[in-house]
Amino acid sequence: MPSTPFAGVLLADLLAAAGVKPGATALRFTCFDGVYSESLTLEQAVRPDMLVAYEMQDAAVTDAHGGPVRLYAAPMSSRRCGASRSRSAGSTAAPPRCWARR
Template identity: 75%
Template sequence: MTKDVNPARTAGGGEDGRGTPVGRRVVLGMLAAGAAGVAAAPFLQSAYDNTLGAAAQQDPTGLSGLLPGGGGFRYYSVTGSVPEKNERTYRLTIDGLVRHRTSYRLADLRHLPQTRLVRDVQCVTGWRVPGTPFEGVRLAALLDAAGVRPEAKAVRFTCFDGAYSESLTLEQARRDDVLVALRMQDKPLTHAHGGPVRLYAAPMYFYKSAKWLSKITVTDHVQPGYWENRGYDIDAWVGRSNGRDDAPTT
């Protein structure tokens, strides 16, 4: 896999799709449908998000990832479908090199101190959504509560889609701008955007911000994530990795 992917030629992926070329008529038809949805914003914004998200879950080819989502986002998944989690069924587990294995419900996470960040979302494929608010619990606070062992060096994230994973060094994970996010754009995270809980690593390309987060495992070394195993840089600093030089100017 190359490090610079053109989303107009992809068919599937995490936050940055990669796959086989698709037919021109299919692409044009889907882009026309997407344009019609965009034209109805903001009145149909929520319905548009939900429709694209639902289409993505039923689309093993990943063609729905070619369409612009609400607010300029793209919808990608590396699996044909992702189960939905709710207040009753969602759990976030923290394990590995910790003194206290912990499991959080959504209500537990909401009752912890929340941090709100407003940053540009930057995908390595080139699209950007400026000034996007995310809100959630600092990852560092969850690690501190679990009691990280001295031999720990990194953190691995796995997702309830059953396929996606990511990693950060422990130093990166403890940054103030890395969240376990529950809200985006001042609304609860939708399923299409990786809800009910996702990682948000603000200073890195968006593929590091794993959607549908289910487990945080503290490890003694960095384990390359889904896209790193396919050619992306492990350290994904915006403008300083993946052969890109496109850091936001503001």
Template identity: 45%
Template sequence: MSGAEEPGAPVGRRLVLGLAGLGVAGVLGGATASRKLSEWLAPAELRDPTGLLATLPLGPAFRFYSVTGSVDEVSAADYRLSVGGLVAVPATYGFDDLRALPQTSFSSDFHCVTGWTVPGVAWTGVPLRELLDLARPAAQATAVRFRSFDGTYTESLPLPVARHERTVVALGMLGGAVSHAHGGPVRMYVDGQYGYKSTKWLSAVELTEDEVPGYWEHRGYAVDGTVRA
């Protein structure tokens, strides 16, 4: 995510005040106040060099995070998604191409493996299985790998999870378009999996012979991101 602060830089006054306000909102104000404050903070301070956002009691609000610290924004008009790998029909889709495909909408909780949850998030998008059917995966393909246009992040899913009806290439969330801060204009959402499985700033979908560990799996996270009760 883009932001003004560099790694190791002093924490900006707005970030400090925002963190304090978010903590109070999470404790006292409930979902509405916390979400409003997180939306106020996100556009100007998309990076958290302190790591405090992951630890404060912010309530049911998204924390904004990128493993690269900065991600160039891509407009819907310039957006491209490639689908390839072990497929018979590789393709590239623009935003309007994706919007013309069958869509699904539902609400589901977003769970981060670090312990916070945003309940009842509204999602709209293309079921990933629609793109997989169009691509015609090869017989030896058993998994799907995802790439982000941040140039660093990757993730993967076994093919049965990738084909689940609530594994979606998301074009909308929270009642509007997927913002850049939330990983837009297009991101993944994988229902029933922790958030690290839902790749932000999605740029590529690749069919693979085996499930390839992603960014966080190389740093100790489980390859199976299923949310546990």
């Protein structure tokens, strides 16, 4: 997906605006469908190439592509480009990486 154009908001900017609980060292994101979740350390989350994307290929991110927004982590594997996010939470430990609950 490196050649796929994305547009959105830096995750670091969202975290700065929302605030992160003191002592938190990781974030966990849960998808709207409740099936997938993703985690990042705060160190990863504030990288300048972590994006909460609302556009993909110059159009709104659709449900089929994880919309209305998706986490796009350019330097990490494509599995970091998770589906839509319904909530996120701060934590003191990074949970396992991208997974599906079966």
